[in-house]
Amino acid sequence: MNLRANLRWTTVCAFVVAIHFCSAQTWAAMMITAFNSPMTENFDTFAGTAATVPANFTWTPDGIGGSTTGVDRGLFDTATTAYTNNNGLYALLYSSNSATDRAFGTKRQPNTNPDILAWSFVNQTGTDISSFNVSWDVEQYTQGGRPTRIDLNYNPNVAGATQAGIVGTTLTTAQTGTPTTGANLPGGTAPGGGPPIITSRSISISLATPLADGQSIDFNWITTGNDPSGANAHFAVDNLSVTAIAVPEPAAVWLVAIFSAAAYMSTFSIRRQVAFAFVNTTRVRWRT
Numbered sequence: 001m002n003l004r005a006n007l008r009w010t011t012v013c014a015f016v017v018a019i020h021f022c023s024a025q026t027w028a029a030m031m032i033t034a035f036n037s038p039m040t041e042n043f044d045t046f047a048g049t050a051a052t053v054p055a056n057f058t059w060t061p062d063g064i065g066g067s068t069t070g071v072d073r074g075l076f077d078t079a080t081t082a083y084t085n086n087n088g089l090y091a092l093l094y095s096s097n098s099a100t101d102r103a104f105g106t107k108r109q110p111n112t113n114p115d116i117l118a119w120s121f122v123n124q125t126g127t128d129i130s131s132f133n134v135s136w137d138v139e140q141y142t143q144g145g146r147p148t149r150i151d152l153n154y155n156p157n158v159a160g161a162t163q164a165g166i167v168g169t170t171l172t173t174a175q176t177g178t179p180t181t182g183a184n185l186p187g188g189t190a191p192g193g194g195p196p197i198i199t200s201r202s203i204s205i206s207l208a209t210p211l212a213d214g215q216s217i218d219f220n221w222i223t224t225g226n227d228p229s230g231a232n233a234h235f236a237v238d239n240l241s242v243t244a245i246a247v248p249e250p251a252a253v254w255l256v257a258i259f260s261a262a263a264y265m266s267t268f269s270i271r272r273q274v275a276f277a278f279v280n281t282t283r284v285r286w287r288t
């Protein structure tokens, strides 16, 4: 192969590599193309394996040597199945409520490293995004002595994870049970247990710096829980929803102000005419 052919081959390879990485980045993040349009995930096709984590999501277990947190545990139906003390990644469901409704769940390894589920987005609206609404359900499927916790933060434009600008409650703590070694929730039919405890969260976020077109943002659901002794509950998130909120244009704000003022003046004018008519009527009656 001569020098010119070599250069041509190198150029083709560089182009193919660039396409690969661009495609990978495009695949990895969900594109935000519209305002006030919720983007949702219900995990109903998740099978409790790393391979079935939905696109646009990244799962980071604690990574400690010897940990079983990253182990794929598959489906766990707590309506029909006895409690299992195995730590790892689970698709959790309660078939007595729904045979198809799964949630993204884990039973944590006892250490201080968080398990993080990140949902990645890129702003493709063509303009800045200043605020988001985010909602999700936390679902507790079993009980244990350790109060497993799930919290949320976000990372705008790779600036670092933060909870700044969040209005609303982000933290949910599992209800602990009497058995410190773990058990199914009460109220079910053996060998299964009772229905999951579901806590719905809904927050708004005002970004300190607007997210420019083309910039990324990650929303992170963080599972922790390492004390006191005992077992962590099987804990999950479900029904995630992220909405970019449109900020009214200055012109629109002025129009609202003008219409409000006009409506007030109109009401004021009507009130004045009614008062004037009342006074006149009273005068007429007084004279007669």
Ligand SMILES: [Ca+2]
Residues within 6 Å of the ligand: 101, 102, 103, 139, 238, 239
């Ligand atoms: Ca659910």
Ligand SMILES: [Ca+2]
Residues within 6 Å of the ligand: 042, 043, 044, 101, 102, 103, 238, 239
């Ligand atoms: Ca679901």
